[in-house]
Amino acid sequence: MALSPGRSGLGAGPSPAPYRLSWRILDALEAVAARWPARAEGAIRWLLLLPALLVVGLLVFGLLVMGDASLRVMDFRTYRLSEQHSLANYVRLWGWGAFHATLWRSLGATLLVTLLCLVLAFPYARALTRTSSARLRRLLLVGLFLPFFVGQVVRAYGWLVILGQQGLVNQVLGLLGLGPYRLLFAYETVLFGLVQYMLPFAVLMLAPALAAIPEEIERAAASCGASPVRALLRIVLPMARPGLVAAALVVATLTLTDFAMPAILGGGTNDFLANLVHDQFFRTSNAGLGSAIALVLTFLGTTVAGLLLALAGPGALGVRGAR
Amino acid sequence: MNDPSFFTSRRRLLGSATALAAGFAVPAVLRAQEPAKPAELIVRAWGGVWVDSLKKGVSDPFTAKTGIRIRHDLTEDNEIKPRIWAAVQQGRTPPIHVNWDTTANATSSALRGVCESLADLPNLAKVLPLAKPIGLEGVPIVNLYSYVYVLAYRPEVFPGGAPTSWSVLLEPRFKGRIALYNDGIGFHPVAQVMGGGKVSDIPGNMEPCWAFIRKLKEQKPLLGEDPDFTNWFQKGEIDVACTISSNAREAKAKGVNVAWTVPKEGAKVDTDGMWIPKGLTANELYWAKRYIDFALSTEAQQVWLDGLGLPGVAPGLRPPADLVGDPSYPTTEKDFERLILIPPRIQAEHTAEWFARFKEIMQS
Numbered sequence: 088m089a090l091s092p093g094r095s096g097l098g099a100g101p102s103p104a105p106y107r108l109s110w111r112i113l114d115a116l117e118a119v120a121a122r123w124p125a126r127a128e129g130a131i132r133w134l135l136l137l138p139a140l141l142v143v144g145l146l147v148f149g150l151l152v153m154g155d156a157s158l159r160v161m162d163f164r165t166y167r168l169s170e171q172h173s174l175a176n177y178v179r180l181w182g183w184g185a186f187h188a189t190l191w192r193s194l195g196a197t198l199l200v201t202l203l204c205l206v207l208a209f210p211y212a213r214a215l216t217r218t219s220s221a222r223l224r225r226l227l228l229v230g231l232f233l234p235f236f237v238g239q240v241v242r243a244y245g246w247l248v249i250l251g252q253q254g255l256v257n258q259v260l261g262l263l264g265l266g267p268y269r270l271l272f273a274y275e276t277v278l279f280g281l282v283q284y285m286l287p288f289a290v291l292m293l294a295p296a297l298a299a300i301p302e303e304i305e306r307a308a309a310s311c312g313a314s315p316v317r318a319l320l321r322i323v324l325p326m327a328r329p330g331l332v333a334a335a336l337v338v339a340t341l342t343l344t345d346f347a348m349p350a351i352l353g354g355g356t357n358d359f360l361a362n363l364v365h366d367q368f369f370r371t372s373n374a375g376l377g378s379a380i381a382l383v384l385t386f387l388g389t390t391v392a393g394l395l396l397a398l399a400g401p402g403a404l405g406v407r408g409a410r
Numbered sequence: 411m412n413d414p415s416f417f418t419s420r421r422r423l424l425g426s427a428t429a430l431a432a433g434f435a436v437p438a439v440l441r442a443q444e445p446a447k448p449a450e451l452i453v454r455a456w457g458g459v460w461v462d463s464l465k466k467g468v469s470d471p472f473t474a475k476t477g478i479r480i481r482h483d484l485t486e487d488n489e490i491k492p493r494i495w496a497a498v499q500q501g502r503t504p505p506i507h508v509n510w511d512t513t514a515n516a517t518s519s520a521l522r523g524v525c526e527s528l529a530d531l532p533n534l535a536k537v538l539p540l541a542k543p544i545g546l547e548g549v550p551i552v553n554l555y556s557y558v559y560v561l562a563y564r565p566e567v568f569p570g571g572a573p574t575s576w577s578v579l580l581e582p583r584f585k586g587r588i589a590l591y592n593d594g595i596g597f598h599p600v601a602q603v604m605g606g607g608k609v610s611d612i613p614g615n616m617e618p619c620w621a622f623i624r625k626l627k628e629q630k631p632l633l634g635e636d637p638d639f640t641n642w643f644q645k646g647e648i649d650v651a652c653t654i655s656s657n658a659r660e661a662k663a664k665g666v667n668v669a670w671t672v673p674k675e676g677a678k679v680d681t682d683g684m685w686i687p688k689g690l691t692a693n694e695l696y697w698a699k700r701y702i703d704f705a706l707s708t709e710a711q712q713v714w715l716d717g718l719g720l721p722g723v724a725p726g727l728r729p730p731a732d733l734v735g736d737p738s739y740p741t742t743e744k745d746f747e748r749l750i751l752i753p754p755r756i757q758a759e760h761t762a763e764w765f766a767r768f769k770e771i772m773q774s
Contacts, residue, residue: 163759166495166522185769192773252646269586271647272632355592355633356772366769369488370593371762372495372518 150385157378168375176379186363186380190387192274193359197343197391200281204338205331207282208289212330213323215290216298231294234287243351246280247271272354280348285341289334296330297323332399339395340388360384445693450479451701453508457484458637459660459717464510467714468705475704478697487511491519494687498524504687507698513543513681514595516551517758525550526686531699533706533724540681541706541723545755552702553681555715555722558738558749559596560670560677562639562658567649572671576604579650585629589642589651592633593761594623594768596678597652599750601626603675609750613760616767623771633772643668655738659719672737672748679740679749 159168160175180186215227234242249255250270260266270276300323308318324331346361358366360380367377453469455461461482469480483490483506490506497504509516519525520543528534529549534541543551563573567583579588590597598619599609607618632638632648639653643661651658658670684705686698704710711722716730721739733739740746 161762163518163762164521166518166758183766183770185766185773188770188773247645267646356630358769358773363769366593366765368492369486371765372488372491373762374492376762 150382153378153381156374157376157382159375161373161375166372176376179376180379180383189358189360189363190383192357193343193361193384194387196274196278196281196345196359197339199278200285200342201335201339203278203282204285204289205293205334207286208293208334209327209331211286212290212293212297215294217302231287231290234284239284239347240351242284243280243347246276246283246352250276271352272356274353274357276352277349277357280352281342281345284348285338288337288341292334292337293327293330296327296333300326328399332395335395336392339391343388343391344384360387445696447476447478448507448694448697450481451507451694451698452481452483452505453510453701454485454487454490454506455482455510456487456636458640459656459663460636463714463717466717467712468701468710471710471713472701472704476697476700480701487515491515494519495522495524498688502689503691504689506687507690507694508684508686508701510684511551511682513551513553513683513754514757514761516683516685517543517546517754518761519685519687520546520550521755521758524688526688526690526695526699528552528686528699528702531703531706533703537706537723537725543683544753551683551685552706553683553723554705555711555718555720556679556681556740557654557656557718557720558672558677558679558740559600559652560655560658560738561650561673562643562653562655562661562668562670563650564643565667565669572669573650574671574674576600576652576673576675579626579631579652580629584650586632587647587649588626588629589632589634589639589648589653590626591652592635593765594772596654596680597623598764599678599752600652600675603750609752612752613756613763616764620767620771623768627771627774631772640664640666655736656718656720659732670738674748676748676750677737679746679751681754 155172156168157176158172158174159170160173161168211227211231215224215231218224218227237245247254251257252267252269254270256270257267260268304322304326305318308322309315313321343359344361345359346365349357349359349362353362361384364377364381364384367373367380453464455464461484465480465482469482472478473480485493485505487509490509494504494506494509496502509519511519516525527548527550531549531552534549534552540556541553542549543553561573561576561578563578565572568578578584594601598616599612601622602609602612602616602619605618605620605622607615612619632642634642636654636657639648639651639657640661642648642651643658643666644664655670658668661668684702686695686702690698705714706724708724708726711724712727715722715727719730719733719739721727721729721741729736729739729741737745737748740749
């Protein structure tokens with residue numbers, strides 16, 4: 088509560104300062120808050136959650152519409168979806184080799200990119216949170232945030248310039264009498280581009296978790312005779328688990344649903360599921376089949392996230408009250 | 411090459427080669443009843459040399475004549491299509507006034523019933539019969555020119571002269587250095603012939619086509635779209651490609667040493683057109699039609715298609731100097747004997763199926 092000069096007991100001496108309008112407003116608000124019924128607090132929480140719930144609700148509505156479209160077959164004589172519902176689109180996916188190839192390619196990339204990002208992000212995040220050099224920390228922060236200012240498509244085109252037949256890498260190799268080599272338009276190139284794109288996300292998710300581990304604990308482990316490796320494996324990694332799981336979740340789901348890297352760096356023969364969805368909607372105008380693939384992709388993303396959380400155990404994200 | 415529909419279409423293409431002097435003039439009676447002019451018309455177009463040529467040959471002169479500003483929307487033709495369809499279905503104003511589109515893609519919109527009729531365009535009576543779409547009721551689309559999917563190549567890798575067969579695509583030295591469209595468009599009929607099949611078997615039996623594409627897959631081709639071909643030739647990524655001659659010509663204009671040919675097995679010829687989505691106001695529809703009508707005129711086509719290096723449907727066009735006698739600029743019966751036309755309706759009805767097979771091979 089704001090103190091008024093009359094009630095503060097400090098009224099003696101020179102004339103008191105005028106009681107400001109802003110203080111009076113705050114007093115009024117406090118008075119209202121004091122009379123606010125305790126049970127209304129729950130309503131306020133829901134009110135604050137409402138925008139987020141609306142956004143998610145719209146997403147669910149979109150999924151329902153796609154679910155309906157996925158059960159209708161496109162008639163290419165009229166380019167309209169059938170009136171009748173059936174599982175024909177899903178049956179077709181089951182027997183379509185391109186879908187299988189794309190599915191396994193997407194899942195394989197998700198696994199590899201997530202693992203690589205975690206391995207590469209950990210030392211970066213640790214250096215960022217543990218270094219005593221302000222200059223190094225600034226440098227690492229710039230390295231972390233700079234990529235966010237450059238969009239994914241621009242970065243992918245950057246790799247086209249660097250890795251092309253007449254690109255920087257082949258020019259350097261040429262000086263050594265090597266190459267030129269085809270470095271673009273392969274699965275490995277797509278993975279490389281994805282790792283480069285996802286790494287800052289992983290560092291960003293991991294750094295707060297590492298920063299929350301008190302250095303004293305590591306020093307205590309060392310003073311008790313634990314080697315640095317043992318301390319890392321037995322102390323740091325378990326305590327960093329919320330950050331590791333969060334990083335894995337973000338990288339895995341973004342990779343699984345990525346479109347631009349396979350489209351730009353894949354040379355047309357290394358598509359992911361998102362590319363297949365795009366093709367169905369925009370190239371063949373088959374909204375039914377496109378919706379079916381989109382729903383499979385959504386299901387896969389949810390499953391990957393669920394599996395990660397299940398593997399990491401209860402409370403993996405460090406959310407209070409998680410069991 | 412024995413497909414009767416091909417010969418029929420070829421005759422249609424050449425049927426009025428001697429026809430009619432061009433003219434932009436709209437009858438005075440029509441001018442007197444002209445509805446209010448919109449501030450602008452939005453015309454969807456492809457980027458690069460495509461939109462530059464359209465602007466120079468059609469849009470800017472149209473603005474000069476009518477005072478209506480033309481805005482070019484460079485959204486891909488495949489991507490604007492579902493937006494137009496949704497707008498028409500929901501009774502909203504479509505996002506564009508005129509869609510410059512491949513005839514095959516436009517045919518899918520015509521089959522869905524979202525195109526306005528263009529049968530009353532004055533210039534339609536003065537151009538080659540090819541301007542009217544084959545196999546569709548009425549005139550929902552107007553074809554404006556034809557183009558050929560040529561074999562483009564780097565002359566330095568063929569010191570003995572231009573390749574004479576599409577079989578060069580299978581030469582081991584070109585492994586990883588060939589390119590096709592990422593949906594196989596433009597290559598299916600050629601692959602059918604190369605696989606030992608007949609064009610007349612399309613779409614009934616295309617196994618020879620898929621067999622050849624499976625062989626081609628072993629060559630690790632790059633798959634892309636129009637701008638990619640120019641870029642790949644420029645950056646030295648490819649030596650040989652099946653692409654529209656305009657892309658090769660653009661690369662050449664940018665200083666890349668690229669040439670093109672129509673091999674002995676033939677090459678696919680196709681058309682592009684324009685159409686107007688339903689849902690425009692009456693005055694917008696009128697002026698959108700006037701725009702397309704102007705695009706049909708000799709005056710507009712001469713400048714526009716000089717830029718693209720493509721033969722138009724207006725009579726009396728002069729080929730660009732660099733394309734006189736070029737097989738990718740067919741003007742005579744003999745030129746067309748080497749070209750393969752698949753009716754757009756067949757393409758529209760089977761695109762998804764062909765795309766699925768092509769993807770299955772290329773993504774596996």
